[in-house]
Amino acid sequence: xxxxxxxxxxxxxxxxxxxxxxxxxxxxxxxxxxxxxxxxxxxxxxxxxxxxxxxxxxxxxxxxxxxxxxxxxxxxxxxxxxxxxxxxxxxxxxxxxxxxxxxxxxxxxxxxxxxxxxxxxxxxxxxxxxxxxxxxxxxxxxxxxxxxxxxxxxxxxxxxxxxxxxxxxxxxxxxxxxxxxxxxxxxxxxxxxxxxxxxxxxxxxxxxxxxxxxxxxxxxxxxxxxxxxxxxxxxxxxxxxxxxxxxxxxxxxxxxxxxxxxxxxxxxxxxxxxxxxxxxxxxxxxxxxxxxx
Numbered sequence: 393x394x395x396x397x398x399x400x401x402x403x404x405x406x407x408x409x410x411x412x413x414x415x416x417x418x419x420x421x422x423x424x425x426x427x428x429x430x431x432x433x434x435x436x437x438x439x440x441x442x443x444x445x446x447x448x449x450x451x452x453x454x455x456x457x458x459x460x461x462x463x464x465x466x467x468x469x470x471x472x473x474x475x476x477x478x479x480x481x482x483x484x485x486x487x488x489x490x491x492x493x494x495x496x497x498x499x500x501x502x503x504x505x506x507x508x509x510x511x512x513x514x515x516x517x518x519x520x521x522x523x524x525x526x527x528x529x530x531x532x533x534x535x536x537x538x539x540x541x542x543x544x545x546x547x548x549x550x551x552x553x554x555x556x557x558x559x560x561x562x563x564x565x566x567x568x569x570x571x572x573x574x575x576x577x578x579x580x581x582x583x584x585x586x587x588x589x590x591x592x593x594x595x596x597x598x599x600x601x602x603x604x605x606x607x608x609x610x611x612x613x614x615x616x617x618x619x620x621x622x623x624x625x626x627x628x629x630x631x632x633x634x635x636x637x638x639x640x641x642x643x644x645x646x647x648x649x650x651x652x653x654x655x656x657x658x659x660x661x662x663x664x665x666x667x668x669x670x671x672x673x674x675x676x677x678x679x680x681x682x683x684x685x
Contacts, residue, residue, distance in 0.1 A: 393563050396562060402562050403543045403544075412563070420504045422502070423507070424506040424507070424522065425440075425506075428512060430463065431676075431677065432674075442573075443568070447560060454501075455473055459475050464673075474500045476518070503525070504524070504525050508528070511536065516539055519540070526541050526542065532546060544561075553679070554571060573679075579681045582663050583663055583665055585619045585620060586664050587616065588664045589624065589669070591636060605636060621643075658677060658680075664678075
């Protein structure tokens with residue numbers, strides 16, 4: 393495989409260059425991907441996994457996940473799941489200890505290549521203990537690239553689903569445009585006249601002020617009176633948006649929709665004309681079903 397980057401944009405050690413010198417993508421048999429994250433992050437790596445399957449056609453792909461965050465797991469795109477427990481399976485109030493985690497990490501079989509898409513202390517341990525012939529990282533901080541044989545930093549200027557593919561680009565993979573998520577058949581589009589709003593996020597600093605959401609819904613419900621304007625609730629207590637809806641419920645085309653099971657929610661988003669959301673999992677779900685507004 394021929395490395396494809398300039399030195400200032402990524403890093404490759406001498407070991408990586410020696411290992412890849414006489415390798416073709418077809419020679420790679422086992423790949424592990426570490427992604428300890430929530431549903432939005434699983435959506436973001438779907439194009440990466442689709443590209444990996446194409447670029448390494450003979451590889452068995454194992455995905456390492458955190459057992460407490462498996463909602464939306466992309467099982468359709470991988471061959472095996474490796475599970476790590478951050479909390480005790482029998483007592484969720486307790487965290488697992490170091491030796492417990494090391495034993496679990498060692499259950500991951502030796503890989504030809506391991507991609508660490510998480511960049512946490514735990515994922516570094518898994519990478520180190522894996523015995524992988526090539527360790528590829530995607531760190532937040534430049535100093536941590538030296539824990540890997542190859543690394544590229546995360547970009548804040550493109551969608552993460554695009555940025556994460558830079559790890560494959562380093563090895564010679566060429567992206568397809570637009571991004572492919574593999575949901576075309578599972579969630580076929582049947583667009584109806586509805587605009588969906590989701591005002592929550594994983595952290596308050598990621599949230600647009602609720603008064604601005606209210607003002608936007610007022611303006612759009614006036615401009616598009618024949619459309620349904622749906623405030624979508626989430627599963628968490630902070631994502632019910634009752635105060636927001638209360639201030640708008642006199643408008644007959646503004647509705648409140650309770651949280652739905654995953655498949656139902658994905659189809660609901662696919663069918664919507666437009667989805668307006670903060671930087672959160674639901675936004676990435678909407679993008680994954682090709683609702684890019």
